Amino acid sequence: MAQDRSDRLLDLLTDGQSDFVERWIRTVTSSLAGRLTPAEVQQDLGELYQALLGALRHGGTATRGEEYGEVRSLLSELSRNRARQGFTPTETAISLFALKEVLEPALSGTGDLVAYLQFSRVLDDLGLYTVEVHAKAREEIIAAQAEQLLELSTPVVKLWDGIVGVPLVGTLDSARTQVVMEKLLQSLLDQNATHAIVDITGVPSVDTQVAQHLLKTVVAARMMGAECTISGIRPQIAQTIVALGIEFGDITTKATLADALRHALQRIDQARVPVAIGGQA
Incomplete structure (x- = not known):
């Protein structure tokens, strides 16, 4: 009996395929308010309907079986x-549930309520599957966008020959510190730079955690042989650092990026003087 119902259902879906697909495309296109063209919808749904017929023919209504793989x-x-x-x-x-609306008159007209309910459950299961996949895809997209924004928010720029700068804006956390270090070290290598300036003018506040992240970045730059300066130490930031007892040790700090650049240029000039004297001698 169950096989008879399945066969009748399959015959009905096969015989009316052209009409059903056409109405399905029209219904979905209308529901999406013109955001996709009928041709784009047809490309998605035409092949899907054919795959559904094949799955019903070989796998019945067991949507989690391998017959529904396609x-x-x-x-x-x-x-x-x-x-x-x-x-x-x-x-x-x-877009999937619209097929129920299209098929309802034809399936209910057969008087076979069981077959209609079985096919409805098939579409319900597959509809839930689309929601699961969609949610996962959105999470992947959001994660990728967050990574791209992180990359954009931590640029390393060439300020002068041998001098690179990292203007930080916003909160500095562990993930962002890692990106800053990687980009800074690569830039030091690519540009053969000997001085790096980390500017925190755009960092709203500095606490112990942020200070530790800054120190990690400076240490990483020093390991590449670069002298590192932290600029953008505003009065409020300076007071907070003192109140927290944060020690920057022998790391050079400057109030503005201009001061830090001036300091770096002076250091480069000082490094060149002995070489020039030696050459004259």
């Missing part, structure tokens, strides 16, 4: 694309 693969691709295009999980799932 269906899940197509749904994963659709969900990831919709996530990248800015569609919500609901809008993505509705």
Whole structure:
């Protein structure tokens, strides 16, 4: 009996395939308010409908079985694309659930309620799968965007021949410190720089943790043979550092980036003087 219902359901979906797919595309395009063209929707749904027929023919309604592998693969691709295009999980799932709306008149007209409910459960299960994939894709996109913003927020710029600068803006945490160190060390190597300036003018506050992160960056630069200066020490920052008992040791600090650059240029000139005298001698 169950096999008979499955066969009737499959025959109905196969016989009315062209009409069902056309109405499905029209319904989904309308629900997305023109954000995708009918051609784009057809590309997604036409192949998906064919895969659904194959899965029903060989795997019945067991959506987690390997017979539904192609269906899940197509749904994963659709969900990831919709996530990248800015569609919500609901809008993505509705694209699948719209097939129930299209098929309801034909399936309910057969009088076989069991077959209709079985196919509805299939679409419900697959709809939940699209939500899961969409959520995961969105998390990956957000993580990638956060990493890109982190890269953009920690630029290393060439200030002068042999001098590079890192203007920091915002809070300095462990993850950002790691990015700063990596970019600074690579820049020192690429530009053969001997001086690095870490400017904290844009850092709103300095606590013990932030100070430790700064010290790590300075130590890393020194290990590459570069002299490091911290600039942007405003009066409020200086008072906080003193109150917290934070020690920068022999690290040079300056009030402004201009002061730090002037200091670095003087150090470079001083380093060149013995070489010039030796040459004259």
